[in-house]
Amino acid sequence: MSTPSPPQRQQEEKQSVSLSKKKNQKRKRTKHDPELERLDSLPWNSSLPNEEEEDDTFSLFIGSGDLDGGFLSLEEIDESDYGLDVPGAKKKISNKNSKLKKQKLEEVTEGSREDAEAEPEPEPAEGMAEEKNVKAKKKKKKSKKKKAKAVQQEDESATVIDSKDDEKEQMLYEDEAAAYAEFYAWNELRLHPLLMKSISRLGFKEPTPIQRTCIPAAAHQGKDVIGAAETGSGKTLAFGLPIFQRLLEEREKAANMLEEKGEEAGKYAPKGVLRALIITPTRELTLQITDHLKEFAKDINVRVVPIVGGISAEKQERLLKTRPEVIVGTPGRLWELMSGGEKHLVELHSLSFFVLDEADRMVEAGHFRELQSIIEMLPMTSGTTEGQSQDTQNCVTVSSLSRKKRQTFVFSATLALSADFRKKLKRGSLKSKQSTDGLNSIEILSERAGMKPNAAIVDLTNASILAKNLEESFIECREEDKDAYLYYILSIHGEGRTIVFCTSIAALRHISSILRILGINVSTLHAQMQQRARLKAIDHFRANEHGILVATDVAARGLDIPGVRTVVHYQLPHSAEVYVHRSGRTARASSDGCSIALISPNDSAKFASLCKSFAKESIKHFPLESSYMPEVMKRLSLACQIDKISRKDSQERANKSWLERSAESLELVVENYDSEEERVKNFKQKKASSNHLKKLQQELNGLLSRPLRPKTFSHRYPTAAGVTHLIQHQFEELAKQNGDDNLVLGENKRRKMVVIGQDCVEPLQALRSAGREVHMDVKERVEKRRNAESLRRKRKEEKKRLRDQRRKQKKQSQGRE
Numbered sequence: 001m002s003t004p005s006p007p008q009r010q011q012e013e014k015q016s017v018s019l020s021k022k023k024n025q026k027r028k029r030t031k032h033d034p035e036l037e038r039l040d041s042l043p044w045n046s047s048l049p050n051e052e053e054e055d056d057t058f059s060l061f062i063g064s065g066d067l068d069g070g071f072l073s074l075e076e077i078d079e080s081d082y083g084l085d086v087p088g089a090k091k092k093i094s095n096k097n098s099k100l101k102k103q104k105l106e107e108v109t110e111g112s113r114e115d116a117e118a119e120p121e122p123e124p125a126e127g128m129a130e131e132k133n134v135k136a137k138k139k140k141k142k143s144k145k146k147k148a149k150a151v152q153q154e155d156e157s158a159t160v161i162d163s164k165d166d167e168k169e170q171m172l173y174e175d176e177a178a179a180y181a182e183f184y185a186w187n188e189l190r191l192h193p194l195l196m197k198s199i200s201r202l203g204f205k206e207p208t209p210i211q212r213t214c215i216p217a218a219a220h221q222g223k224d225v226i227g228a229a230e231t232g233s234g235k236t237l238a239f240g241l242p243i244f245q246r247l248l249e250e251r252e253k254a255a256n257m258l259e260e261k262g263e264e265a266g267k268y269a270p271k272g273v274l275r276a277l278i279i280t281p282t283r284e285l286t287l288q289i290t291d292h293l294k295e296f297a298k299d300i301n302v303r304v305v306p307i308v309g310g311i312s313a314e315k316q317e318r319l320l321k322t323r324p325e326v327i328v329g330t331p332g333r334l335w336e337l338m339s340g341g342e343k344h345l346v347e348l349h350s351l352s353f354f355v356l357d358e359a360d361r362m363v364e365a366g367h368f369r370e371l372q373s374i375i376e377m378l379p380m381t382s383g384t385t386e387g388q389s390q391d392t393q394n395c396v397t398v399s400s401l402s403r404k405k406r407q408t409f410v411f412s413a414t415l416a417l418s419a420d421f422r423k424k425l426k427r428g429s430l431k432s433k434q435s436t437d438g439l440n441s442i443e444i445l446s447e448r449a450g451m452k453p454n455a456a457i458v459d460l461t462n463a464s465i466l467a468k469n470l471e472e473s474f475i476e477c478r479e480e481d482k483d484a485y486l487y488y489i490l491s492i493h494g495e496g497r498t499i500v501f502c503t504s505i506a507a508l509r510h511i512s513s514i515l516r517i518l519g520i521n522v523s524t525l526h527a528q529m530q531q532r533a534r535l536k537a538i539d540h541f542r543a544n545e546h547g548i549l550v551a552t553d554v555a556a557r558g559l560d561i562p563g564v565r566t567v568v569h570y571q572l573p574h575s576a577e578v579y580v581h582r583s584g585r586t587a588r589a590s591s592d593g594c595s596i597a598l599i600s601p602n603d604s605a606k607f608a609s610l611c612k613s614f615a616k617e618s619i620k621h622f623p624l625e626s627s628y629m630p631e632v633m634k635r636l637s638l639a640c641q642i643d644k645i646s647r648k649d650s651q652e653r654a655n656k657s658w659l660e661r662s663a664e665s666l667e668l669v670v671e672n673y674d675s676e677e678e679r680v681k682n683f684k685q686k687k688a689s690s691n692h693l694k695k696l697q698q699e700l701n702g703l704l705s706r707p708l709r710p711k712t713f714s715h716r717y718p719t720a721a722g723v724t725h726l727i728q729h730q731f732e733e734l735a736k737q738n739g740d741d742n743l744v745l746g747e748n749k750r751r752k753m754v755v756i757g758q759d760c761v762e763p764l765q766a767l768r769s770a771g772r773e774v775h776m777d778v779k780e781r782v783e784k785r786r787n788a789e790s791l792r793r794k795r796k797e798e799k800k801r802l803r804d805q806r807r808k809q810k811k812q813s814q815g816r817e
């Protein structure tokens with residue numbers, strides 16, 4: 001073995017130190033810089049010089065042929081380039097490093113040992129000079145030995161420290177590896193490491209079935225996709241991840257090509273161009289999808305922006321000025337801006353993704369025309385693109401043949417509800433009959449949007465379309481008793497978040513007013529509300545663990561709020577699709593939930609046919625404890641009376657103020673022509689009404705100050721067992737109202753302490769433990785209803801006949817007289 005010379009050794013030592021320094025730096029960077037420095041330096045370049053037309057013409061890089069089939073496999077991506085903690089790779093690096101270190105250490109120690117061994121033995125001394133020489137030599141030898149010893153000690157301690165470091169590192173990597181192993185299920189989807197990083201940050205252990213099926217087709221085969229899967233099954237990421245994957249891959253290829261050419265990364269980089277346009281039917285859904293995608297975009301430096309009505313024009317302008325790559329929007333506002341020539345939105349030649357979420361809703365009246373207009377603005381995807389233009393930023397001419405096709409994604413939970421479309425989904429063919437109604441219009445729109453015939457069709461809905469973990473149930477009651485049953489559900493089973501759906505805004509106002517009088521704090525959401533109020537209502541609902549949202553069908557689709565345990569259909573929706581989407585606000589992702597439909601005799605046939613559309617033969621009766629109903633009815637009757645009086649008062653006040661306001665604007669004086677007597681009468685009436693209102697309120701407050709209890713229940717045994725959240729809240733309110741003194745037991749006050757023994761189980765639990773299945777025979781129900789109607793008609797006719805007969809007889813007798 002050759003002995004390294006001292007300078008060589010120093011160099012090696014330096015190398016070893018710099019190696020460990022680098023390692024530390026890298027560790028620091030990984031820890032402190034999640035945005036990944038290197039990625040920041042990568043160019044985002046959509047128009048780079050074409051290899052063939054290098055000099056003057058440029059091809060549009062995005063979606064250009066250069067990147068065609070440019071789906072990088074994971075092998076091509078070096079995770080260490082991103083500073084990513086991909087355990088397998090790190091482990092290798094770490095092993096390599098420790099081996100290298102070990103080898104170096106061995107060399108150094110061996111070298112110093114050899115050095116010491118190679119030292120010549122001192123010759124015998126001759127005279128003083130010789131003695132001096134010997135001394136000097138001895139000194140030299142001693143200091144050499146000392147040095148060697150010090151080096152050896154240093155080396156030894158370095159070895160100890162490094163081996164400790166290695167152990168720690170090893171343990172760290174093993175932990176990381178274990179953590180990553182949790183996300184192993186994503187490996188087959190070959191997603192970009194940066195996307196994997198977001199996935200692990202969000203803790204999504206495995207892809208959902210729709211993601212597992214759609215991502216390979218969309219991201220790796222570049223196919224268009226039509227996707228149908230149950231509500232809450234993760235459809236947003238099923239189209240979102242392929243978009244990000246392609247953007248990242250293209251970015252990477254662009255950087256590599258530039259590197260090969262030795263070009264400056266930012267040389268041809270234009271400002272961002274629009275790459276993906278995602279259209280959804282409601283503002284709330286738009287904002288939610290934006291937030292969801294932004295969570296992923298955080299790590300990859302892609303801008304996602306919402307375009308919805310209700311956002312101020314200035315803010316919208318500001319958002320568009322950032323030239324986002326991904327835009328999520330509602331058709332109305334999008335079209336308004338596009339038809340107004342908004343620059344970023346009309347430069348659609350670079351669009352690589354066109355997505356219709358909740359597609360079946362989008363083709364309904366109200367959206368169809370705007371959507372059609374937007375689609376007409378899209379450039380053709382097949383054939384030549386001659387005459388089409390050119391990137392405004394860098395005068396880039398689109399090379400006619402090299403353009404990569406735009407991908408179209410169409411998603412919904414209820415695409416498969418139409419028998420016609422279901423057949424097509426099953427057949428896997430989309431050849432349409434060219435009609436313009438119903439689901440065929442989705443096909444027409446998709447075709448016009450450039451959907452290719454070889455689109456991947458993914459239908460993961462089961463026969464019932466509804467989410468697997470959803471328990472459905474119903475309560476049969478009279479129309480006028482719906483409020484009472486709703487109050488019963490919310491007060492007896494008021495656990496977890498609940499959404500109450502109505503079809504009309506009038507019904508929504510009625511319910512929310514009654515519930516508020518009954519001391520239940522509800523949020524409301526309907527289409528006539530201002531956007532800010534709508535968002536506030538959702539925030540309020542989201543913030544309260546046991547929140548109640550009363551909403552119209554504007555909240556039926558897409559709203560993703562965790563912890564919604566119950567959906568109540570106060571009124572049945574107009575279609576089976578809406579029923580699915582409403583019910584789908586609960587039992588999302590892997591959680592469960594229940595739906596309760598309040599069914600009046602008038603709803604019965606409709607409900608039966610709904611069940612038929614979901615291939616349901618039986619459905620559970622929601623279990624009710626009838627002993628609570630007398631008290632529920634009493635409270636409700638008081639609340640209804642209070643509501644009636646308050647409405648009348650506020651109506652009068654509104655009318656009066658309107659009259660006064662109008663008179664004031666016309667500079668008129670409103671004279672009161674009422675006589676003194678009338679005025680006194682009015683005054684007395686008002687006073688009586690206000691006294692009555694006060695009395696009702698007092699009575700209701702008295703009832704509300706104690707928890708709801710069954711009629712037969714003894715109130716002799718105070719206990720805290722079974723206290724629901726609502727009761728707890730009532731207690732707290734009561735305590736606040738009466739002050740601490742009330743809690744001190746006194747003869748009077750003890751009567752105010754009430755017995756609580758009601759079920760505090762949430763509706764799903766109650767349903768599972770006691771729900772009775774009822775066979776839903778549609779024919780039988782329709783027949784029943786028909787019979788009842790014909791009986792009523794016959795009775796009416798009989799009555800009319802008798803009346804006519806009597807009238808005739810009367811006339812005859814008058815004539816005779």
Ligand SMILES: Nc1ncnc2c1ncn2[C@@H]1O[C@H](COP(=O)(O)OP(=O)(O)OP(=O)(O)O)[C@@H](O)[C@H]1O
Binds near residue numbers: 205230231558560589
């Ligand atoms: N792989 C996953 N693992 C766990 N949770 C996920 C996964 N993918 C998505 N989610 C979560 O599941 C929830 C529902 O996702 P998403 O809103 O995309 O459902 P959806 O199918 O679009 O529902 P809807 O049809 O009602 O609009 C979201 O909160 C989302 O964060």
